[in-house]
Amino acid sequence: MAGKTPKKYRISRWVLLKRRISGFWVIYKKNKLGLLGLGILIFFALIAIFADIIAPYSYTDYYVGGALEPPSSRFILGTDELGRDLFSILILSSRISLLVGIVAALFTVVIGTLIGLVSGYFGGKVDEALMRITDVFLMLPGLPLLIVFAAILGPGVENIILVISIISWPGTARAIRSQVLSLKERPFVEAARAAGASELYILFKHILPNVAPLIFAYVVLNVPSAIIAEASLSFLGFGDPTRPSWGVMLQFAWDAGAIYQWNYIIPPGLCITLVAFAFALIGYAMDEILNPRLRAR
């Protein structure tokens, strides 16, 4: 079908994508909070990328100072209970925190999209069964369920990612499903079917590209909760002490009884909050663009 169109009438996929993105950016630019979020995110992304250069000490530099020293000119944020530079740990921790947040959100949305697509497109008994399971997952208490899975699977960064994505997909699945429900009644799907396209072809070549912006928005919207879930699980002791994240730092502080030292407690939590906040702002701005009903306001 597509192959039969003379070449000069076809617009390349990349040109279309570029047009779409620049159109998106024109609207996005007007959203001040969205820009603020993007700014914060770029700041933290740069820190994570250049963490090795920014951090004055490495994570394994034990006893470069005394234990639990207050902030000084040498150690901007003081030292931890093993005499390591807290500022360096804070900088290096950005990597795992961001990585786990983003990867877990990606996996979450992959699972949610697959279930939403199948459920919405095929309908009937499949839909019924999948939506029942979705309801159950949506209803179960999130963190306790995370804890149960993590306790059985054991600690570690990979397990945290796995556990978060197994638990968090239902919201995305529901959103994608309702979008698919309306898309599959559109004339272009009927046209494709009349032209003899198979169900899978329609699903992946016609429906999927049309829900793509929504998928992207849901990745962004899932990052804050994934980052907070990672921090919570790490704080409860399911992290990897050899690969620090901000949650692991807070666990160290708590275990060392350093709760009254602001220089140990405040910075990691502030970083988690700022990154999650940035993603929430971006997600909010995207929602306003992708949701035409909101744009009208």
Add this chain to the structure above:
Amino acid sequence: MALRDFLIRRLITGFITLMFVLVLNFFIFWLMPGDPVMLLVAGNPWLKEERKNALIHELGLDRPLHEQLLMYFKNVFTMNFGISFVHNRPVSELIFEALPYTLVLLVPAVIGAIWLGMKLGAISAWEYGSKFDVSTLVIALVFYSMPVFWLGMFMILVFGYWLKWFPVAGVLSEKWLSMEPWQDPIGFVLDVIWHMVLPVVTLILYLFGGYYLIMRNTMLDTLMEDYIITAKAKGCPDDVIIYKHARRNAMLPMITIIALAIAGIFSGAVLTETIFSWPGMGRLIFEATLHQDFPVLWGTFTVMAILVVIANIIADIIYAFLDPRIRY
């Protein structure tokens, strides 16, 4: 008539959901890597061999899988979750001791958060785009993005350590160790409330952001309806439009969302109770993970899941009474 049909249908679907939840729970503990005998019985350092065998038999772990599932249902409904590895006491006893503490903390926190979120959300939507709206939105998003356990630590640092206004741990002051509640009932209640301030405020700040965002959204939708424009055109005062016309209609979707958010409330409780050494269900879960006490983990999780499902059914019934479309 229609209401009764609705209630019956809702109770049936609620029961089916409950069964799904319990079966999922069974699969988590029975079919995950590591075998259930090891997870639920053999790890107990206190029990003698014959008691362990008796317990294995009681939990049905020596039978084929389909019979185990039946035994599992029987045990859940009789609240038999085995014996704690750490406390060497039946898990159900531990849960019944902890549950009141959790409820005492959660009920005021949830009511406070809903009240605050709905109030601010309604005003925000009415003054859409104003300074108040934008600043409240930013504040709500910040609290929404904050890990609740860190918020708790922050409260301890500022109000417990720097300002020394409130106690930071436990339920009662030390003097109550040697006194009975009936010796000074008013003092006892006041002492408990004084200890509740920081954890409850932490939970309110953690929860209100979500309610605020949803209320603001539903209100924005409601305010675009024709009957609001009519009310404005006929010269209705603003607060009558907000509270009598708009909020009443925005309330209905809120109830469904509050019900769904009940699950999230327990997540907050686990971390808040841990930070403030509050002896509730959340702390029970935390200690269980710390010591790999799987029977306690199984029991607390099951009870929490059952509570959430029941709360959802109740919310739906309230919804049915409030929504005239179902009642008539």
